[in-house]
Amino acid sequence: MDEFEPKVIGFLCNWCSYAGADLAGVSRFQYPPNVRIIRVPCSGRMNPLFILKALQNGADAVLVSGCHPGDCHYQTGNYYTRRRLEVFYRMLQFAGVPKERVTLAWVSASEGAQFATLIKEVVEKVKPLGPNQSFSRDFSDLEAYANESDRSSE
């Protein structure tokens, strides 16, 4: 039986975290291939709806990473992120979303090794939880229809 491989969506800020991920690659640091990266100009661009949409549409975990506070390329963007996403994270937990499914991080452009560690940790902590079913939208009827109509057209 195949081990469950979680789908992780990572929102990385262009100037620090994305560059850090790139450095991890260039330096050949190994990390699990489960993360799909979406580049945002700044972690301050993060709309809580992005996290919700990701979870609703089948992501098993969401990661948001930006520059360290004080080092934002746009001076103050990540200060707002820190407030906005911390509040949202706590509300998600209160609503019953497992805390392992959302990770908020600061990774700078020179922290390639740390990025690799971060991804390893995220994937490790989500694997035991299994696929995200309770917080994702129920597309089972559409999936069934797709399979059925595929079969009948063969």
Add this chain to the structure above:
Amino acid sequence: MNPIDHLNNQLRELARKAFQDNGIELLIGYQKGEDGITKPAIFYSFEQVDLLIWDQQASFNLASLVRRFRDKKIGMIAQGCVSRSLVVLLNEGQINRNNLFIIGFPCQGVVDRNQQLHSACIDCQHPLPVIQDCLIEGDGIARQSDPANDLVIELNNQSQSERMAFFSQEMKKCIRCYACRQACPMCYCDVCFVDINKPLWLARTPDQQNNSVWNLTRMQHLAGRCVACGACDRACPEGVNLMVYLKKMNQVVKELYGYSAGLHLGEKPALNAFQPNDPDFFWGKEGV
């Protein structure tokens, strides 16, 4: 004379004075409908003030009516939570202080559909108005919250799956009529995110998952702006328990940033501001 009648006489006197001496063009308050229910009403003249009342059935937050009349000079009666809503609206630039004449009064709490004191009022920390142009003196309702009976504390202590079960159950009830949004004075966006279709954030379908997106996002948009008046909870026709999530939201903002909405004029809402040394729980922060 019973205290509520006495209060109503005082309110009417001050309202008449507001028409005569303070130049208001209309007064926002409550009156009794045909069937005895207290409902919000607009009074356009000195004579109509005879119908002004307030009682514990006044479950509507009058501050949600202020923006539609913002180019006129408005008089209104306001107790604690309504005056705090006005402070938030003033801080967000939605109305001019010069256009408001506020008749403040102490509140004894309002009741829910079952005639019990509403859950927002049980926990009320500000029954007296925080801003007013004239004030009726008196004591407001005393805080009666009982930690043994507090759903927020109970949910905090539960496991993740228990919390998810409770939340899912509440979300199944929602019919997406948006009464909560309309009743809230702070939900005033010209185009709400649910009305946007490029991109489409959530489908119209009132199923549990879409309802979760609606409610969680509305709460997030109210973080640091909600005064926990309970108008949304009272407006909901399906009895979705919105108060427990809004109370938790307010507690989180208070705990993290020491901020409660609507207490001081001239403040920025909590999520529109920052401190370089805000509490930081992110992975990878300095020193960890």
Add this chain to the structure above:
Amino acid sequence: MMRFFKLTQQDWEKFLQHQSTQIAVVSMEKSKHPFKHILFPPHETLFYFRKDTHKELSEIKENKVLYYGLPPCDAKTIQLLGLNLLADPADPYFQTIRDNTVIISKACDHFEPNCFCDQIGGSPGALNGASAILYTVEDGFHLLVNHDWLSEQLVQMNFIPSEVENEKADFSKGSVPVREIKPLPIDHLREKGLSTISKTALWEKVSATCLACGICTFLCPACYCFDIQDISFGRVGKRERTYDSCLFSIYTTEASGHNPRPTIKERWRQRLLHKFTYYPMQYGEIGCTGCGRCISECPSHIDIREVIRDAEQYCE
């Protein structure tokens, strides 16, 4: 011709028992939720599609269901919704549900504070398009039946029918309440409602405290506005129908961004005139059952009875 049966309490229970062995039998009573939520659900999937074919939803309820105990105002839902949804071309989803629904309503024995069916030409004992109506009398019930299949079922159980002309025939209707109350001036609105369109002062007053939340339209037995959305999933998708409300601000917003009903007063004007002027113009009947849910559930407690009286003053 209708049929009229005298039943004792036991007869009635025996009948329900027997029916429940063959079809679904559901007991209903007047509640905040209108019967409309069953006949015309708040959300339903119309069909699934993929790029080159489509498939009809195969789960349209084809099984007969018997609902009993509804008040006459709820029974009228089927009539009112049918005026629009069954006009050619008929809505197949509503049609199927309607054809498989048998309603035995129950005459009311008291008025609630917000009931006003008798003020708009109705009555708490009216048949209103139900399959049958149950009147409580001293020694049991009188059941007036206007439905062939239902009649047959009763006759097969050896209940004896009498033929009557219609519901106004002379037989005891038991304790249907009647009260001395002034009817609402809906005739003026019916004839002259259009003359109020330019009366801004009226509509400003009426909608001053309206929140445009949509609760009244969601709970109204006569409101049928719906929205259609496609949910896609790769190469396949489904088309869903959900409730919409003429009071929502985006209801008439056009693609250019222009909105012919920009504020709540235009939308309230539309709502009132639709129910009491346009409905009679198109179908001959007013679009209201007098159930009063729009009054009791409105967060601002706007009373449509007061609105009708106000509007009448402005009719020319």
